[in-house]
Amino acid sequence: MSSTNRTVVVTGIGATTPLGGDSASTWEGLIAGRSGVKPLEGERFADLPVQIAAPAAVDPGEVLPRPLARKLDRSAQFALIAAREAWADAGYEAPAGEDAKIAPERLGAVIASGIGGVTTLLDQYDVLKEKGVRRVSPHTVPMLMPNGPSANVGLEVNAQAGVHTPVSACASGAEAIGYAVEMIRTGRADVVVAGGTEAAIHPLPIAAFANMMAMSKNNDEPTKASRPYDTARDGFVLGEGAGVVILESEEHAKARGARVYCEVLGQGLSADSHHIAQPEPTGRGIATALQNLLDSTDLKPSEVVHLNAHATSTPQGDVAEIKALRKVLGDDLDHVAVSATKSMTGHLLGGAGGIETVATVLALHHRLAPPTINVDDLDPEVDANIVRDEPRELPQGTIAAINNSFGFGGHNVVLAFRTI
């Protein structure tokens, strides 16, 4: 197969999120400005300083048959549900090979999560302590391994070109999509199922994030707790779910007459090398990633009309990102409709890059930027054109959008998409 710089397009999308059990209901929730944040219920959360989260709107146990669900970590359940939707949305009717439109050796899967099967690990440790060795599930290892979601999605669609799991905390989902783009560009695959998933709503991760002072403690007003860019923001709200896209070489999509949402122009990557968890306050690393994106693609800043920001609702991170955008895009940032969809979905960690890519693709497709909710008092340091309260129409003609994802460890991933 050719290993030239092939054009990569998005032909399918799927999601299961705090706003809905599929991409259509998620999009509807985003456009309506609906918050998915709720009080945490159950005794085991009672002692936590954080009493809120954004659980999946549809429990995966309602969607997947029980014998399958019990062998999958919750993160893999989300990934499988989103991948099935995306696969069907792209027009594939069966696993590769069985569906003659794609050969197994030309199909890849790259699904990432930030933390892996953490609830499986912790629940099985409880089983070990309370019920003994013999009762530890034989499915524990395949369930807790971080590549589990990717491997299970790969099995589902019969992906034999390669199944991968890049891990970079909250940038993992975006990094997975970037990796998938490269698989197609370099000729390793014609089609890749790519995205991010996370399922970490459990007392231990919440206690740990809360002790880092990273989470909102606005327990009294759950739907107001995730408020990127607002002066009263006090940390992120943990969400769960998955977002998956089907990426395809343009020639392959054309040959089978597939519906194309948009082109994926490429990615810009960088590392802060500043602190293990703190964002670099000037946005230096983020600016480098953006510049790398512009240098490695034919994206023109004047084409960029929408940006799905990383903006998790932390005091430092939200501002550092805006500073980086201003530094690289200059006055062109004024015509970019900036949306922080985490204000509604919460922060899905490794799933964020997946669902926000789905949101970005749909924003271009519908030419509509989702709102950022809860910006009651815009932080004066946020020198950008934030879409507040109501969705905003995007211009006609060829338009482009950027999706930002950054992770603990200083990982920066910037993805760009453009209408065809």
Place this chain on the structure above:
Amino acid sequence: MAFTQEEIVEGLAEIVNEIAGIPAEDVQLDKSFTDDLDVDSLSMVEVVVAAEERFDVKIPDEDVKNLKTVGDATDYILKHQD
């Protein structure tokens, strides 16, 4: 308390239904766990552990490989129960 063959098959059918989703009425003596009942090697460990609890028997790992069919498991449990 000893279980009858009928009670053991019925119990195994419930366990296999819970783990593999196979209808209980399809779980019969001549059925192979792997070939007929969609119980892979990992799920077989779950079946064995659940059967140990339910029928109060010990089924050592080295004996599990000999339990190919529902009949094999039923005979084993009949023979080893108190």
